[in-house]
Amino acid sequence: MPEKLEHLENESVEPTQGDGETSTLRRREPLTRERILRAALRVMDEEGLEAVTMRRLGRELGVEAMSLYNHVEDKEAILDGILEVVMAEFQFPEETGDWEADVRAGARAWRRLMIDHPTVIALFAESKHPASSPERLRPMEWAFDLLGRGGLSEDEVVHAFRAFGGYIMGSVLNEVANPVPGMGDRDHHAEHVQLAGELPPTEFPNLVRLLPLMAECDAEVDFEFGLDLLISGLRAKVEASGA
Amino acid sequence: MPEKLEHLENESVEPTQGDGETSTLRRREPLTRERILRAALRVMDEEGLEAVTMRRLGRELGVEAMSLYNHVEDKEAILDGILEVVMAEFQFPEETGDWEADVRAGARAWRRLMIDHPTVIALFAESKHPASSPERLRPMEWAFDLLGRGGLSEDEVVHAFRAFGGYIMGSVLNEVANPVPGMGDRDHHAEHVQLAGELPPTEFPNLVRLLPLMAECDAEVDFEFGLDLLISGLRAKVEASGA
DNA sequence: TAGTCTATCCCTACGATGTAAGGTGTCAAC
């Protein structure tokens, strides 16, 4: 429903057509930080980070670039804002009482978020200030809460949070920067296989053998493998400290 | 020793001073793809990714921006090239025969590389093409070889590689994007603690309690924790499939 | 030695970027 509105505005781009119509009551949907951020996220998802320019966002909203500055500090503020919007989309999984299953579901939810907006990884990698808005903090709070219910010490909760967070972040980064099929373009499959074929087999025997395998494997299965590793490691830790 | 040369060149910036001196034998160190990439890496390490511009690299090498195009295709090619140079720095740890210790050492070596050049994470996140140069592939080959000697199936080797790679990538990304003390600026410590103090404690009880803890924890210890998780998970997997 | 070739480098210019500074219009309150 908000999309509808925004598309309508795309058509009211006529620049300063100062006829009598300008004096109608509702000239146009007023600009908002909210609307700017949503447009930015949409452009970023559809055309990548480099398409997100002030002029482009202005065009998208039927407004000149400079008008955006009445609602946001900076372009950087927009980029930070995108992270907010994305994090606000976090789908808190409902809890089952099975701790390991819940941790797994939480990790998947987090991954889903990044996969749905792959470019946010680049945003994270460039972002200057650490998270501070409630939207970005709420999923963290939830994760801490969940981890805390598994019998870990406070230190271990913090460490586990960063371990899982790191793994999720990184595996999505790898998946996005070095895509494998199962999700996304299949081009890279052929690319990998071809690369493996061209490599000098004496110098790169393992790559020659395993690169095609890697190209074949499904991204989600892959993610689950590492997740299993982490969770079984965590279980061992809990059992050890419990005994 | 190459650094010496490059610094000397910084001082020969005089633009087109067409006096008789131009006819001396060795006018200046000739430009090379190699030299361009090294300069780019240096600028990036010292002043961040946005300082890496064609004009800036030219200035750094005593040359006009456009001259760079005789040796590299694109700015993007330079960025890809930086990854090459960095990966060529990979310090292969010497192997001890203890598989787990070797895996651990490999992971640390990989992390060290990223920590020494934190901005490469952003490069990875934006890079279009997957790795293809031998410099970037050699550490991969080595890692595959190492993992393969632990009793894993080929599928498991691939999965383990991606799991460890993801974890390393992501934990460095988190460390760099959301720095904690122990390495780097201590400012963010105070920032975290202050943030925790300002948060509404009823909505964010865990963050209020754990954020200061997180700010205190050492990045390396943190990394080791996740590494332990992964390795002990892997051990369990090896034992299970061996039995 | 003179002439030509080719690689390397410089110069100029174009469109696009983020944003500072200041102008224009509209509406609410007096």
Next chain:
DNA sequence: GTTGACACCTTACATCGTAGGGATAGACTA
């Protein structure tokens, strides 16, 4: 009706990546 606040527009600037085209110097031919 006047005023002030606010949202928006216009113009202008420095800086970016890079296309196009000259200049120059060292190597090769004659």
